[in-house]
Amino acid sequence: MLRLVCAAMLGWIVAQPAGAATVIVHPGQDLQAAVAAAAAGDVIEVERGLYRANLLIDKPLTLRGLNRPTLSGGLSGDTIRVTAPDVVIEGLIVRDSGSSLQDQNAGIYLYPGAHRAVVQNCDLTYNLFGLWIEKVNDVRIEGNLITGKRDFNSAKRGNGIQLYNTQRAQILHNNVSFVRDALYVDVSHHAVFRGNKLHHSRYGTHYMTSYYNVWENNETYYNRGGLALMEVRDQVVRGNRAWGNSDHGIMLRSVQDSVVENNVVAGNNRGFFIYDVEYAELKNNLVVDNVVGVHLSAGSTRNVVEGNDFIGNREQVRYVGARDERWGVESGNHWANYLGWDRDGNGVGDVPYEANDMVDRLSWRYPSMKLLLASPAVQALRLVGQQFPILRVPSVVDPKPRMVPTHQNWSEWRGKHFPGQ
Numbered sequence: 001m002l003r004l005v006c007a008a009m010l011g012w013i014v015a016q017p018a019g020a021a022t023v024i025v026h027p028g029q030d031l032q033a034a035v036a037a038a039a040a041g042d043v044i045e046v047e048r049g050l051y052r053a054n055l056l057i058d059k060p061l062t063l064r065g066l067n068r069p070t071l072s073g074g075l076s077g078d079t080i081r082v083t084a085p086d087v088v089i090e091g092l093i094v095r096d097s098g099s100s101l102q103d104q105n106a107g108i109y110l111y112p113g114a115h116r117a118v119v120q121n122c123d124l125t126y127n128l129f130g131l132w133i134e135k136v137n138d139v140r141i142e143g144n145l146i147t148g149k150r151d152f153n154s155a156k157r158g159n160g161i162q163l164y165n166t167q168r169a170q171i172l173h174n175n176v177s178f179v180r181d182a183l184y185v186d187v188s189h190h191a192v193f194r195g196n197k198l199h200h201s202r203y204g205t206h207y208m209t210s211y212y213n214v215w216e217n218n219e220t221y222y223n224r225g226g227l228a229l230m231e232v233r234d235q236v237v238r239g240n241r242a243w244g245n246s247d248h249g250i251m252l253r254s255v256q257d258s259v260v261e262n263n264v265v266a267g268n269n270r271g272f273f274i275y276d277v278e279y280a281e282l283k284n285n286l287v288v289d290n291v292v293g294v295h296l297s298a299g300s301t302r303n304v305v306e307g308n309d310f311i312g313n314r315e316q317v318r319y320v321g322a323r324d325e326r327w328g329v330e331s332g333n334h335w336a337n338y339l340g341w342d343r344d345g346n347g348v349g350d351v352p353y354e355a356n357d358m359v360d361r362l363s364w365r366y367p368s369m370k371l372l373l374a375s376p377a378v379q380a381l382r383l384v385g386q387q388f389p390i391l392r393v394p395s396v397v398d399p400k401p402r403m404v405p406t407h408q409n410w411s412e413w414r415g416k417h418f419p420g421q
Contacts (some may be wrong), residue, residue, distance in 0.1 A: 010281070010321075011040055013056075014142075014415060015142065017315050018056065018113070018163050018324075020039075020040070020041040020042055020043065020057070021038070021039065021042045021043070022044075022045060023037075023038060023042060023043070023045065023223055024026050024041050024042045024045045024046075024047065025044060025045070025046045025047065025051075026047050026049070026209050027047060027048075027049030027050070027051070028049070028068075028297060029123060030054060030326045030343055031044075031046065031051050031053050031071070032055055032056070033053065035056070035057055035058075035059075035061070035063075036120070038059065038061050038383070039057070039059070040061065041058045041061065041255075041409060042059060042062075043061065043062040043064060044061060044062065044064070045064050045066050045170050046057065046064065046065050046066060046067060046069045046071075046092070047066050047067070047069060047339070048065075048066060048069045048104075048173075048336035049070070049363040050069070050070045050072065050134035051069060051070065051071050051072070051081070052071055052072050052074055052158075052334075053071050053072070053080075053263065054060075054074070054076065054077045054079065054081070055071065055079065055080045055081070056081050056083070056086070057080065057081070057082045057083070057084060057099065057259075058084050058291075058324065060084050060085060060086040060087060060088075061087060061088075061195070061259045062087075062090070063080075063087070063088070063089045063090070063092070063248065064088075064091055064173045064273060065090065065091035065092040065093075065122075066091070066092050068091060068092070068093055068123070069092060069093065070093040070094075070095065071092055071093065071094050071095070072095050072096040073095070073096045073097045073098065073105075073107070073127075074099075074100065075097070075098060075270050075300040076094050076098045077097065077098045077103070077105055077108075078097055078098070078106050078107075078108070078109040078344060079094050079095065079096060079097050079107050079110045079351050080094060080107065080108045080109070081108075081111065082108065082109065082110050082111060082114045082117055083114060083128060084114060085113065085115040085116055085117070085311055086115070086116050086117075086119040087114060087118075088117075088120075088121075088419065089117075089118070089119045089269075089374070090118070090119070090120045090122065090165065091121050091122065092108040092122045092123075093121075093122070093123045093125065094108060094122055094124045094125075094127070095107065095125045095126045095127060096126055096127070097126075097127035097128050097129070097262070097389050098124045098295045098380060099128050099149065099152075100236045102134050102142065102154070102308065104129060104162075105127070105128045105130075105158070105174065106127055106128065106130065106131060106132040106156070106158070107124040107125075107127030107129070107130050107146075107160075107201065108122075108124065108128035108130070108131050108132075109132045109134075110131065110133045110134065110136045110139065111130065111131075111134065111136075112135035112136065112312050113135070113136070114136045114139075115136055115137045115138055115139075116137070116139070116142075117133075117136060117139045117140075118139070118140045118142075118257065118397065119131060119139075119140075119141050119142075119144060120140070120141075120142045120143050120144065120270060120319045121142075121143045122144045122145075123144070123145045123146075123330035124144060124145070124146045124147075125146075125147045126147070126148070126149055126150075127148065127149070127158070128147050128149060128158040129158035129159055129162055130144075130147075130148065130158075130159070130160045130161055130179065131144075131146070131160070131161045131162065131165075131173045132158075132165075132177065133161070133163050133164070133166055134162075134164045134165065135163060135165045135166065135382065135395060136166055136169075137158075137163070137167040137168055137169075137201065138168045138169075138337065139166065139169050139170070140169075140172070141161060141170070141172070141176070142170070142171075142172040142173055143174065144173070144174045144175075144181065145174070145175050145177075145280060146161065146174060146175070146176040146177075146179070147177055147178045148160065148177075148178050148179035148183075149182070149421050150178045153333065154180055154201075154202050155180070157178075157179050157180040158179065158283075159179055159180050159182070159183070159184040160176035160177075160179040160181070160182040160183060160198075160201070161174065161176065161182070161183050161184070161204075162184045162186075163184070163185045163186065163188040163191070163193065164186050164187060164188065165186070165188065165268070166188040166189075166191070166234065167189055167191075168189075168190045168191065168247070169188060169191040170189065170192050170194075170361070171183065171193045172192070172193075172194050172195055172267050173194070173195040173196065174196045174197075174414065175196070175197045176196065176198050176199075176415070177197075177198070177199045177200040177201060177407075178199065178200050178201065178232055180202050180203050180309045181201055181202055181203040181204075181205070181206040182199070182201045182203070182204050182205065182220075182223070182313075183196070183198060183204070183206070183207070183334070183416070184203075184205075184206045184207075185204040185205065185206070185210050185213075186208050186209060186210065186402065187208075187209070187210060188210045188213070188348070189210055189211045189212050189213065190211075190212045190213065191210070191213045191214070191264075192204070192213070192214045192215070192216070193214065193218060194214070194215075194216045194217055195217050195218065196215075196219070196238070197219045198217070198219070198220045198221075198223065198226075199219075199220065199221045199222045199223060200222050200223065200404045201223050201224075201226050201342045202223065202225070203224065203226075203227075203228050204220030204221075204223045204224045204225065204226045204227055204242070204245070205218075205220065205222055205226075205227045205228060205229075205341045206226055206228050206230075207229045207230065207231045207232065208231050208232070209230075209231045210232050211232060211234050211235075212231055212234045212235075213232075213234075213235055213236075214235075214236045214238070215227065215229075215235065215236065215237045215238070215240060216236070216237075216238045216239050216240070217239045217240065218240045219236075219240070219241045219242075219243075219286075220240070220242045220243075220245065220249075220309070220323045221241075221242070221244045221416075222244050222245070222418060222419065223245045223246070224245065224246050224247050224255070225247045225248050225251060225342075226242035226243075226245040226248065226249045226250055226251075226265075226268065227242055227249070227250045227251065227270060227286065228242065228251040228253070229251060229252050229253065229255055229258075230253040230254060231249075231252070231253070231254045232254075232255055232299065233255065233256040233257045233258060234256075234257050234258060235252070235255065235258040235259070235260075235373045235419045236258070236259050237259065237260040237261065237263065238259070238260075238261050238262055238263070239261075239262045240263045240265065240394070241263070241264045241266075241270065241301040242264070242265050242266075242268065243264065243265070243266040243267045243416045243417060244266075244267045244268065244416045244417055244418050245268045245269070246268075246269060246418040247268070247269050247270060247273075247275040248268055248269065248270040248271070248272070248295075249265035249266070249268035249270070249271045249290065249324040250265055250271070250272050250273075250302070250420060251273040251275075252264065252270075252272065252273070252274045252275070252276070252277045253275045253276060253277075253279065254275070254276045255276075255277045255278075255279070255280055256277070256278050256279050258280045258281070258282070259281045259283070260278070260280060260281065260282045260283075260285065261281065261282070261283040261284050261285065262283075262284045263285045263286070264285070264286045264288075264407075265285060265286065265287045265288070265290065266286070266287075266288045266289050266290065266413035266414075266416050267289050267290065267413070267414075267416035267417040268290045268291075268418075268419070269289075269290065269291045269292070269374070269418075270290060270291065270292045270383055271287045271288075271290035271294060271313065272285075272287065272293075272294045272295070272296075273294075273295045274294060274296045274297070274302065275297055276299055276300060277303060278299075278301060278302050278303065279302055279303065280295060280303045280304070281303070281304045281305075281306075282305045282306075283304070283306050283307050283308065284304075284306075284307045284308065284406060285309075285311060286308070286309050286311070286405075286410055286413065287308060287310050287311070288310075288311045288313070288410050288414065288416045289311070289312045289313065289413060289415065289416070289417075290313045290314075291313070291314050291315070292314065292315045292317075292318050293310050293313035293315065293316045293317060294317045294318070294319075294396075295315070295317075295318045296317060296318065296319045296321075296325065297319070297320055297395065298323075298372060300325075301325060304330075305327035305328060305329055305333065305364065305408060305411050306315060306327075306328055306329075306330055306331050306332070306333065306337035307313070307332075307333065307344050307345070307348070307402075308333045308334070309336075309405040309410060310333065310408055311334070311336040311338060311405060311410050312336060312410075313416060315316045316335060316336075316337060316355050317355035317356060317395075317396045318356070319356055319394075319395060319396050321394050322394060323394050324394050324396070324397045325355070325394075325395075325396045325397070326396075326398075326399065327396055327397070327398050328398035328399065328401065328402075329399060329400070330400075330401045331402075332349075332398055332399070332400030332401050333376045333398050333401065334348050334402040334404065334405040334406065335353045335354075335355075335398065335401050336405075338353050338401045338403075340352075340353070340401065343405050345383045347402060347403050347404060348400050348401065348402060348403065349400070349401040349402075349403060352356045352397050352399045352401070353394040353397070353398040354394050354396070354397050354401075355397075356395040356396045356400075357395065359375065365368070372417075
């Protein structure tokens, strides 16, 4: 009875089917008061308009925008703070959080315990952090457009979506840009990241100490780095497109027991940066038109590298190691600069492919030497290195180089470079 009286005093329309009320909030009314008066399980529908609010949601309910109303935090604190489980936020424009990195100001801050929260079909704009999600399990973040404080320097911005110490998150079909890192994932396990577009940020994804996650069908472009996986294991990285990033497309650093397959890595400074990676499978990836196709270092070994296409990279592989690293032992990879032959016509080269030689090593140590790479003297040095094993340097060796690429549409990915490069 008290709820109905409070609602009538504020002019809300209240219905109560099956024990849950639907409350409509009109422009000019107090949104926080509506939340305070609601009971667990109620639906609060917000009509189109501008609402100044630092909204606290401390009970399970649905907050739904009608025709995309705007909630502004007034450039102070969090625009929406959620401390209860089973909260749904949808169809809103959420903007104007504060700017304190210390306080982690966010458009929507999901506090510890806000389990099973859903944030969908919202625009989160001009917030320091778009979504901060901390110690929350089973969240679903879907179909949101997230942009940061574009007039701030990158280091002073927050991240688009920040996950810390979460389980089973679903991050689906979001478009995130102009933040520090589009996705920052730390100590978060059994999550699915699918169908997101991450661009115009420092990292498309900055991803640390997180296990058993699926990264699938995402697009990362025009960042400094596309996808950075660090200190992780048991990942599936499948069907993604990392292109036009000014440093790396996909970084694998201290990664174990993971599958990286069917990705397109194009037009980056370094396509793959692989550092201290063991027991991983890299299969059927297209690595095209990067300055360096793969930068391989720091004991990355005991990996299965099969069925990949390396096409149009200025350097296919940059590898410095103490012994040969054998790729393509079972079925081989395609190398566009392979100079061997296939006399029996079985589609596999008759001589192994070697990615690097003595001249490559010298050019990495003395970059100015690249001016002479086409000279007769340097070509003679390459020939001498091939003929005299004592001068040979360890390299990535593919004993079964494929003569024809698997990805017939590889040319569509040429020229997709970072602006200005």
